[in-house]
Amino acid sequence: MSAAMEPSIGSGRKGLEELEAKALEIIKAHGDEGIYQHELWKTLGLDSREGSRLALRLLKKGLIRREPTVHKGRHTYKLYIAEQTRQPVSVDIKIGSVIEVPCFTCKNLERCHIGGFFDPTNCPILVNWLASKIARLKRSMSS
Numbered sequence: 001m002s003a004a005m006e007p008s009i010g011s012g013r014k015g016l017e018e019l020e021a022k023a024l025e026i027i028k029a030h031g032d033e034g035i036y037q038h039e040l041w042k043t044l045g046l047d048s049r050e051g052s053r054l055a056l057r058l059l060k061k062g063l064i065r066r067e068p069t070v071h072k073g074r075h076t077y078k079l080y081i082a083e084q085t086r087q088p089v090s091v092d093i094k095i096g097s098v099i100e101v102p103c104f105t106c107k108n109l110e111r112c113h114i115g116g117f118f119d120p121t122n123c124p125i126l127v128n129w130l131a132s133k134i135a136r137l138k139r140s141m142s143s
């Protein structure tokens with residue numbers, strides 16, 4: 001990635017968060033090869049002072065790691081996404097509110113589609129279930 005981004009980042013905390021998010025996105029896109037920090041600054045439209053501050057913030061948060069290296073005879077750093085940032089995110093989804101939808105246990109689910117013989121837009125099982133949910137909701141709202 002070499003094209004400079006438009007400096008469209010806002011100011012204040014939100015601006016910093018956006019800047020960090022963009023930086024992480026760019027670093028992540030460079031994968032195992034990493035990115036020279038000056039390339040990141042250039043891409044983000046930052047000077048070296050602003051860029052160094054940004055890198056330090058990301059380092060402190062444990063979102064990136066950096067390794068010293070030499071580029072064209074000059075000492076610099078390469079930036080990488082931290083291992084923990086690469087870990088897949090585990091999301092705990094509660095399905096209690098949707099598990100009773102009749103489609104989950106319907107033997108015709110595989111054959112059900114709009115325009116088909118089994119069609120969710122006119123399925124009596126689904127319509128009756130929805131009607132009972134609506135009636136229950138109305139009763140609870142009126143009491």
Ligand code: SF4
Pocket residue numbers: 102103106107108109112113118119120121123124125126
């Ligand atoms: S819409 Fe009706 S037929 Fe289709 S999967 Fe749901 S319950 Fe089954």
